Amino acid sequence: MTSSEPIVSVRGLTKRFGDNEVLKGIDLDVRPGEVVVVMGPSGSGKTTLIRCLNLLEEPGSGTVRLCGNHVDCGTRQGGRRARAARIREIRRHSAMVFQQFNLFPHLTALQNVMEGPISVRNVPRAEAAELARRLLALVGLGDKCGCYPATLSGGQKQRVAIARALAMEPQVILFDEPTSALDPELHAEVLQVIRDLAGNGMTMVIVTHETAFARDVADRVVFMDGGHVIEEAPPQRFFTAPAHPRVQAFLRLIGPSHNGRPSPENVERT
């Protein structure tokens, strides 16, 4: 695999829940070290898309390729076992950070981070504990190792969740609205951790409404609406000169205050 070959590659992805067609043919590539931010109005399919990337949702059709593991959706593709093994490989090389954290409440912060290495990567316990301690320190929670999730703030929980994701040594981390369940004053600490990861070259796909953050860390912003990707651009262009009228309207609605600097165009239209 050359360095320019995408880590994540999705072609023609569709997904429907009953009568509701949520994804209508998505193509997306994420290259190593790239940070892709997915934005869009609610109901546009962003969360479904990111959950399809590691097959938490099973797409109706299309292909998902992650680190060389290829799944053809909507087909039997050589038997259930082989397919399950491929899905497991995809999940092993990716990690997910959830909106609701989904920490294991019966385990301490340290045990939460150790769990993946021990029960999936077969790392010896002592080594896993050391790794977990290091990762918790990395997200600024070195002093919270023995705490249960219930005693942590939302921001701290999400940082534990990020440490837990890192413990899987993933090739790519998927973030599903990582700050949406947090009180506003707790957003910064979580976003800072993600910023640091971006600075260290971690490949990430992030669904978020945080425009200022997207402007800072994204290499590319993908805008979804009605189950389609309707705009894909570097943040500079995305926020100042979006091509699609739907994106222009969206950016106007979420307001120049979120945007930092309003573009002249935005001002004259409001």
Add this chain to the structure above:
Amino acid sequence: MDLLVDSFPDLLTGLVVTLLLGVVSFILGSGLGAAIVLAKISGNRVLSAVATAYVSVFRGTPLLIQIMIIYFGLPQIGLEIPPIPSAIIAFTLFTAAYLSENFRAGILGVDKGQWEAAASMAMPYGKTLRRVIFPQAIRIALPPVGSRFIALMKDTSLASAVTVVELTRVAEGIGTSTFRYMDALLIVGLMYWLINTLLQVGQQALERRMRKAYA
């Protein structure tokens, strides 16, 4: 008081048999109940249907009928089982049906996000159950499971119908030989109540311990 002294050896024997019936049946019933719930949630249609049918039958018929079928009915088809094993088998089968439903409620009570978190880290199904789901499900299921244990302790009195000399049968015996039914039944009733009070204290202690992580 003299009655208590005179019948002490009989009461002690009855107490031991009652505890034996209750504790052994509860342990075996828990194991069987766990197997039933695993079958039920396995996603395998046949296993799941068998589990559902099992619960329907053993929860839907009187325990006394089940005991009598095993002790009086089975010998007619050539299967003779002594009284105490008969009773334990019946209590186990009956309790398993209820416990499997308590366990299932516990498993369903675990947040869906926990399954997803485990799946997203590629944790195999068995490990997900053992390390993520069960520890949380047990906590949710503990109150109804405790109630089931207490109910079982009282239900063991039905073993007297198949000649097992447990507490209830002992009380009957004392009543018959001394004509002091009231005293004998009150003493034995009090003993059941003491056993179950201890069980309840134990359950509360367990609940407190499991709550610790959830502060």
